[in-house]
Amino acid sequence: MYNVNIVDKILSWRIGHILRNINYDIDFDVRDRIVFLNGRVKRYEDYIDIGLKIGSIKWVEGVVNNIIWNEKKKLEKKNTSKKYFLGEYDVIIIGAGIIGSMIARELSKYSLKIAVVERNPDVSQDVSKANNGLIHSGLEEKLGKKKTKLCVKGNKMYDKLAEELDIRFKRIGGLWLITPRSLPKIRDKVPEPLYLFILKFILPFIVKLKAIILRIPVRIIWNIDKIFKLNPYIVRDVIAAIYVPTIGIIEPYELAIALIENAVENGVKIFFETKVTGFRLKNNRIIGVETDKGVFKTRFVINSAGLYADDIAELAGTREYTIHPRKGTLILFDKSLSRYVNHELVEIELPRPERTKGGCINPTISNHILWGPTAIETPYKEDRSVSKEELVTIYRKFGKIVPNMPRKVIRYFAGTRPATFIEDFIIRPSKWVKGFIHVAGIQSPGLTAAPAIASLIIEILKKEGLELIPKRHFKPKRNAIKRFSMLSLEEREKLIKNNPKYGRIICFCELVSEAEIIEAINRMKMIGVKTITLEGIKFRTRAMMGRCQGSFCCLRILKMIARENNIPLWRNIFKKKPSEIGLGDIKIFLR
Secondary structure (H helix, E strand, C coil), rough: CCHHHHHHHHHHHHHHHHHCCCCCCCCCEECCCEEEEEEEEEHHHHHHHHHCCCCCCCCCCCEEEEEEEEECCCCCCCCCCCCCCCEEEEEEEEECCHHHHHHHHCCCCCCCEEEEEECCCCCCCCCCCCCCCCCCCCCCCCCHHHHHHHHHHHHHHHHHHHHHHCCCCCCCCCEEEECCCCCCCCCCCCCCCHHHHHHHHHHHHHHHHHHHHHCCEEEECCCCHHHHHCCCCCCCCCCEEEECCCCCCEEEHHHHHHHHHHCCCCCCEEEEECCCCEEEEEEEEEEEEEEECCCCEEEEEECCCCCHHHHHHHHHHCCCCCCEEEEEEEEEEEEHHHHCCCEEEEEEECCCCCCCCCCEEEEECCEEEEEEEEEECCCCCCCCCCHHHHHHHHHHHHHCCCCCCCEEEEEEEEEEEEEEECCCCCEEEECEEEEEEEECCCCCHHHHHHHHHHHHHHHHHCCCCCCCCHHHHHHHHCCCCCCHHHHHHHHHHHHHCCCHHHHHHEEECCCCHHHHHHHHHHHHHHHHHHCCCCHHHHHCCCCCCCCCCCCHHHHHHHHHHHHHHCCCCHHHHHCCCCEEEECCHHHHHHH
């Protein structure tokens, strides 16, 4: 065990050496292995590069990057919370994405008072929804990282989790292709026979060795016919392949919704449209959480706020990292092309691109096909834009893997990942505020690692002094909304006989009935959603997710939401305020 002061001194020497070799005057400080950077640079790219260089140093546990680029604004602390007392809880979880929802469900197994605070009107509204739904094996990650260990463990937990929560999950397996393009840096430096030998035998054994270390089952396939039998439409110059059977697919927002529904059934309270504005401390210990709706009293806070985890930590006086958003763009193809992709498809290319696993082609659990994502540093946490250049990059990279696949695109979209400068998960108690637990930097493979992260939080809370008594009547099972499209004719007839609303199809692309939409609305109300949104209906039923992307059914769904909630049609919300559908009543134009 190293003495912290000695480690800080060693880090200071190494950081000083690195910063002397750059063109900017940057000041720094090291405290308990957390590095604080201050100064000014001209470009955002320099801000990122300096942070990543410092974050890559061994023993650095966090980088708080306060370097100013252009006119970067710092977070202003505001105490705007009303004085309403909202209740006393053992644990407050900030954020209802995949991670916060998973932790909430795990904590609901114990005799505790738990609350989740979410600034959005529904679950899975930020990072979690813009995800390709891939359950990684862990083989994609670097050895020695916390996220690698948690990814391998989390992957094994999904079969039981999916069965309990009644969500769709399938282990499709990954087919990693070795082609003449797999080792571009040595291709022109060695004779072609040697290069082909390295590709066919040395490279697969290197991957196999890593799989053995991580205890992940893989199979090397040298027989070309067997490779094409697994996926007939792949590129023809494949030399060998590695099959990874544990890779799976899931719908991220479907998982988050199921987790929250089950957590609420087991006593967890959810506060939507509630923004954290500050914390109350006593002797450097959390005693309360301030929000724009009122004050909670609590002993522990789990900071799983995703892109805003660093802002939340700053409000508590324990910022130990900076989140730098990393945008990923995905292209979604029509489900009529499902036969072209049976597995996760990757063309191995080493060394990998920096700051990403490189993306992939994968089928979705609903039989669409996804290409991507990209990995682009962006200064804006709300950046969901998609550029022509990003789409061209995706087409060039993945088009060569399945060259004959038609380009029937139904939409493209982007999401942002909450990366930290150490390029790893930060899951630990605060160094300076008791009762505050960081769960930050949960980018890919955060979805895969989520069950393992929740288990780790339980261990951390035990060590921090929270008494965890298993609940005697915990209910692990949750039933999903019946999907009319997935039922047999006999099952459909029976449902329609009992409830004629199942016979009224609202979304023809995905065959979603009126009864499913009504049940989705009722389930949203059950978990505490006050603002019923189009996106909430979309994620729960798949209405508006088909080929027409809601062109036909959107207005019909809006009318149903207005009817079920007794509100004017134009007051409907797309996904979050202020995204109202219309201007108002037509009489507004007569004023």
